[in-house]
Amino acid sequence: MAGDKELEEGAAFTPRFDANGLIVCVTVEAATREILMVAYMNQLALDKTIETGVAHYWSRSRGALWRKGDTSGQVQRVVSLSVDCDQDAIQLMVEAGGDGKACHTGRKSCFYRKLATEGGARRLVFAE
């Protein structure tokens, strides 16, 4: 969080990839501001996203470029891309195509379970 004026206040887009060459991306449905998913991009996925206007990620499990929607039809059209203060996180505002279910479990959002605590015990409850 040490201040780096150009990084934080400049106009240069200089995303900071981690040791694995990845940057975290929070993908939000533009119309509702609902967070659909959190995924990762490498330079290639980021470039493809910017150049095509459609969200691309890097699949860590498959080790491959992943154009969201290629198999599911849930193509995500980019409405805006923003970067955080120290340029190590991206927020993607999208319009979700298909039936709008971004999660591979068939739900709209990957965040479908909330933490409940009772007497110190922790369990997940389904939000929907």
Added chain:
Amino acid sequence: MAGDKELEEGAAFTPRFDANGLIVCVTVEAATREILMVAYMNQLALDKTIETGVAHYWSRSRGALWRKGDTSGQVQRVVSLSVDCDQDAIQLMVEAGGDGKACHTGRKSCFYRKLATEGGARRLVFAE
């Protein structure tokens, strides 16, 4: 994304920390759904967050537990905590205390710059 039924459909909260012992956390203002920041938690920060109802993170730059607001006054009261399908990302809905400016640059959100592309050139423009 390989399906793990208990991980994805179960009630057990089993957050998956990465090789550095961290999990990414997206912190959202509950009232507006605006994303305030993206930060990281280790097991300690997550436990403290759950036990106190106030957001704690792990500062990667300082290598220290960080109770948000200790120096700034921007304490974040937890409204809800959710986890994504494969339990490697957390969404924290909060009410932000103080003047509500979560970013250390003095802005409400860390995501204050959007990418603009003109003729292939990329630059950041200030959202506000």
